[in-house]
Amino acid sequence: METRHDILEKAGHKTGYTVPEGYFDSVRSKIMQNLPEYQESKPEKLSMWKRVQPYVYMAAMFAGIWCMMKMFHMMTSTDLSLDNPPESIALAMADLDHNEWYAPADNTDVFIIEDDICSQYSSFDDFKKDFDNSDI
Numbered sequence: 001m002e003t004r005h006d007i008l009e010k011a012g013h014k015t016g017y018t019v020p021e022g023y024f025d026s027v028r029s030k031i032m033q034n035l036p037e038y039q040e041s042k043p044e045k046l047s048m049w050k051r052v053q054p055y056v057y058m059a060a061m062f063a064g065i066w067c068m069m070k071m072f073h074m075m076t077s078t079d080l081s082l083d084n085p086p087e088s089i090a091l092a093m094a095d096l097d098h099n100e101w102y103a104p105a106d107n108t109d110v111f112i113i114e115d116d117i118c119s120q121y122s123s124f125d126d127f128k129k130d131f132d133n134s135d136i
Helices: 002-011 023-036 048-075 087-094 105-120 124-129
Strands: none
Touching: none
16 A cells, blocks of 8 residues: 555656647637637518418328228228127028028027026026025
8 A cells, every 4th residue: 555655656646738828718709719700691482382381281191191091991891780790690580591590400409408507597586596505
């Protein structure tokens, strides 16, 4: 540690950089003398198109977005509901003999059991009373 104090005493605390006296007093005036004269420009008179141009571009952008959204809406299919069924389902529902698509021949027993249960119970609470021990 003593050697470090010796080095600081030998070198001192100066950085080695110095500025001549009165330099900052005269530097501003020297810079201003070397600059070229400022030429004041006259404001440009904007034409009607230059004033309206940003608004026209913004209106065109919104019109483009509206057209794009309209096209996306037209390309998507409508929601399925009972009021608006697809054509194939509407034709099948209109068919008088619709047992083929409603109850296939191999699952007829399931529908008979379901009809039997529906005729025995008038509500879900009645059904639950009979099967109280089960987790329904």
